[in-house]
Amino acid sequence: MLAIVGTVPDIEFDLSVGLVELVKDQLCLDGKTVSVNRGTPALLGAAIQTLAVFDKKEVTGFLAGDIGLGDGSRKMYEYLVNTASLSGIHTLVFHYLQPDADWQNKIMFTLQEMQDKPVLIADAGFMYAAKMSGAATGYDLFTPDAGELAFLADEHAPHPFYTRGFILHTDNSVADLVQRAYAHDNAARFLLVKGATDYIMNKDGELFRVDSPSQEVMEAIGGTGDTLTGIAAALISTGMDIPMAAVAAAKINRVAGQLADPTPATRISDIIDHIPTAVACVLKERT
C-alpha cells in the first residue's frame, strides 16, 4: 500500500487519516475535500491517477491543515510517532511538512523499529528536515529540483534560503552537485533530480536521464514536481524497482504535460487529468 504524509493549506482541515479519493479536481478524505492545486494534494492526485491504471485504488493519506505556522505539521509528527500504525505500508512518502529536525529524528527512530520498513521517499519540507538532521542516507529516494539539489550539495545550509551562491550558481553541473551531496551524506539512496532534464542518480553517478518530450514551461507550473514524485511513488508501490520507476515517472509526467498543451499559466489539475493516458502510453512503450 502507498501512504502519503503532508499538509493542506487550510487551517480548518483537522488531522485526518484514511483512504483518499479523487473526484474531478478535489480530493476527499474523511468527509473533507481539498483542491489538487499544487503541494501534497497534487502529489496525491497524481498517485491516485497512476494507480488507477493498475486498477489499484488504495492510497492512504495522512493530512493536516497548515499554512506555515507549523501547527498542523507538529500534530502530524506527534501522531506518527505516538499513535499511527504504519504496518502494511509498502511505500511511504513524506512531503510538505514544516521542516523540524528533532521530529524527523523521532519518526526515523519509529521507522527503524519496524519489522518491515517501507520504501521511504522524501520531498519538499521533509526532505529539508532529513538533510538538516543528518539522516538523509536513511531514505530510499529524494526528488529535488535544481534549487533543492544545490541545498543538498551545500553541507552548511540549513535551508535552501541559505544555500551559498557558489553552489547555487547555474554553472555547476548536476553530476558535481550530486557528488558533493553524497560526499557529505546528504542524499538518499537514489535521487530523482527534476528539471529540464530529469536525472536518476545514486552515489556512483548517473543511472538514467530523461529529456523528452520537452516542455520548457513545465518548470513554471506549480505542482509539476509534486506530480512527478507522486507518479514515482505510485509506481514503486506496485513493486517496480526505484530507478525504473523514476525513469518511467519522469517520462509519464512529461507526456501528461505535453497532452495538456501547457503554457506557464496552466494549472496542475489540467496535467493530472492526463496522467492515466500518459501512464498507459509510457508503460506500453516499455513492453
Added chain:
Amino acid sequence: MFNFVKKKWLEKSAGSKKDPALADHGFLVFENTSEVIQAEKLLKLNGWDVRVMGPPPEIQTGCDLVIFFPLIEQLNIIRLLETTSNPPLQVVPVTDPLLTPVSLFQVKDFGDFLMVRAANMKITIEKKTRIIVNISGGGCPDVPYLANEMVGKTVSSAPDPLDIGHTLCGYALALAFTEVKNRCLP
C-alpha cells in the same frame, strides 16, 4: 536491535558534526542585553520555543547574549519583533553563522511570461498584464497557501509574502517577488 540502530545513527550524526537538535535553529543578535531580554519575553509570550545563550565566536557584532530560535520561523519572528521596534541586528543559522540569505536570482523569459527564481522558489508573471500566473518550488507548508493568495492577482495588488508568509520558503518567495517588481514595475 532498536537501541543498536539508534546508537549507530547517533554516532554517525556526531561524526558528521551535525547535532540534530541544533541544525534547524538560528541566532538572533541584538545590540544589547536589554533588547535580548525584551525579545525573549515577547517571543515566549507568543508561544515560541526560544532560549538565551552565549554567541558563537563567528558573531562579531552585538552583545554577549543571543536568542536561539527555530530558523524556519525566521520570517514570522522578525515580523513580530518589528512590531515592537526591537528587530535584531543580525539573524544567522547555527550551522554556520557566516551564511547569508540567497542573493542570486535566475530569470527565465518565456516570451509572454517571465519567471524569476530565488533559491527554491519560482514566481511567473504574464508580462502584458503583470498578473501572477504561477508559483512553484518550495517545500514549506505556507507555499501552497501563498500561491492561493497571490496567483491571479497583479504584481501591484498581490499581498507581499513578507507580510503573510511564515517560513524561509515564504521569505525566498518574497525575494523573488521583489525582483519581479523591480523588473516590471515603473
